[in-house]
Amino acid sequence: MAREVVKLTAGIAGLAVGLTACGGGGDGASADGPPRDGDTLRIVGSSDVEHLDTASVASVGGYGLVRTFARTLFATRASNDFAETVPVQADVAARLPSKENGDVSKDGRTYTIRLRDGVMWNASPPRPVTAQDFVRGFQRLCNPASPSAGKGYYISTIKGMDGFCRGFGAVDAKDAAAMAGYQRAHAIEGVRAKDDRTLVFRLKRPASDFLNLLSLPFTAAAPREYDAYVPDSPGLRRHTISDGPYQIAEYRPGVSYLLTRDPAWRQDTDPIRERHVERIQITLGQDSPETVQQQIEQGAADLAWDQPVPTSAIPRLRDDPRFAIRETPSNSPYLVFNLRSPNNGGALGDRAVRQALEYAIDRSALIKVVGGPSVAQPLHTVIPPGNSGYAAADPYPTPNESGDPGKCRQLLAKTGHGKLTLKFPYRTNSVHKLIAQSIAENLSACGVKTQLTADTGGSFYSDTIATPARAREGQWDIAAPGWTPDWYGNNGRSIIQPLFDGRSYGPNSTNYGGYDNPQVNALIDGALTAPDAARAAGYWHQADQLIMADAAIVPLLDRAHTIFRSSRVHGALFVPTAAGYDYTRLWLS
Incomplete structure (x- = not known):
């Protein structure tokens, strides 16, 4: 989700x-x-x-x-x-x-x-x-x-x-x-x-x-x-x-x-x-958030189905009583690596490669894409603020959140995988195309080529990144899904378990990249058997640290709706x- x-x-x-x-x-x-x-x-x-x-x-x-x-x-x-x-x-x-x-x-x-x-x-x-x-x-x-x-x-x-x-x-x-x-x-x-x-x-x-x-x-x-x-x-x-x-x-x-x-x-x-x-009445097939917004403002429609307000419209709508920024504490979007991909000699299965790519991303540009700092903040952990187990950290810091292509190139060269070409499917609704293009530019500055492909059929999750056979065939290498917890409050398991428990990998799994670390799995079990929520939060935090050390994903934004x-x-x-x-x-x- x-x-x-x-x-x-x-x-x-x-x-x-x-x-x-x-x-x-x-x-x-x-x-x-x-x-x-x-x-x-x-x-x-x-x-x-x-x-x-x-x-x-x-x-x-x-x-x-x-x-x-x-x-x-x-x-x-x-x-x-x-x-x-x-x-x-x-x-x-x-x-x-x-x-x-x-x-x-x-x-x-x-x-x-x-x-x-x-x-x-x-x-x-x-x-x-x-x-x-x-x-x-x-x-x-x-x-x-x-x-x-x-x-x-x-x-x-x-x-x-x-x-x-x-x-x-x-x-x-x-x-x-x-x-x-x-x-x-x-x-x-x-x-x-x-x-x-x-x-x-x-x-x-x-x-x-x-x-x-x-x-x-x-x-x-x-x-x-x-x-x-x-x-x-x-x-x-x-x-x-x-x-x-x-x-x-x-x-x-x-x-x-x-x-x-x-x-x-x-x-x-x-x-x-x-x-x-x-x-x-829900009418589908309108990929342009600007067109959807225009229809609502003109009274031809009442609500948007799957698109936030287009970024370009936010400045003029700030004082409009029909507009709102609602809290949805989330990791949305994040960049996930297909650890099972055979492409590039299986490079994405190498932790050092993924760690190098962590430095590539310009989060400040992504914040502008989604509407500015009132809508999103940079995120560097798996667990966003406002969720059980969160603790502020930045394991791959870059100047002013703008990425460090020099460091990315330097670390990548040491891995022996200096020349990568990554297959990058993206969603076409809302600002997802702009997000994908921004990430692709960042990777290019790091010397990494991307092959962007638009998913116009609405099957980005079900048929593309949530199908293990496609992952193993190398039909994609990186993707930018989003994740909002299934619930809030005592919710540590609603982030770490569905996204990173290697034992749950399979059809429809939300562990899209096929990540499987026995230490993380053990921490999940520890959290689930903890005698109280505070003790569980400690396990979730430790799991977050391990996942980030493994560079299983690149957290990007903590984004409101x-x-x-x-x-x-x-x-x-x-x-x-x-x-x-x-x-x-x-x-x-």
């Missing part, structure tokens, strides 16, 4: 976020009065989501979309106050479990979760969402056709998940019936439906962030109808079933979505979402992990 942002001694005691939100955006009912129902919310943007299936959804746009039609046991609230978006809230669960209310065992390894009454699938006829539907959701995380990028969170936490997933990996990935049969014949020891309205989770060890894990979109309930389709296949995408306020009424891949009201949803069963607009809404949008409340406003909460004048 693309995201962009305490001191180690405090662990995660405070979220001292480095970038300050500003601008308008509106909270609650606004000065215009109470919310008004009706009309069509018009959203315009570039690329379709890589994954629409909740099991494998993995992008900020996907997170914002599935929030409208797929519900989880727990969730976080939308708010323009960042601190209010951090705590976990009950969603389909009737209440937050705790040791005090008896829903968490004394040893912290068993969670009993009771479901809220009245949550319904919009099936024909409508029927209740059951505990077994959540069990099915967890089983589908490890399906061989489109496995979840987040499955590592649960394999390392839930009893029996590892064995279940290993077995599922051997099933024919093209056979929906075989996958459904495996799910029916095999259970995850630590995920059980006690009855229709009660779930019981058993953990390998206590996990202080387990409720955060149960709030992630991959863990949404899955209806039994999904067993008929290969996960995330065109067939499933055409037949999504909703238990949220909206339903996907029409989907044209790569072209558009039309969401309409789900007749089975009731407001009194949903403490997280509301429903005001009649329809949500610039966002603009049309004059008729009110009640716009931000979801940092989706880098957008909550479509279910806003209303139109």
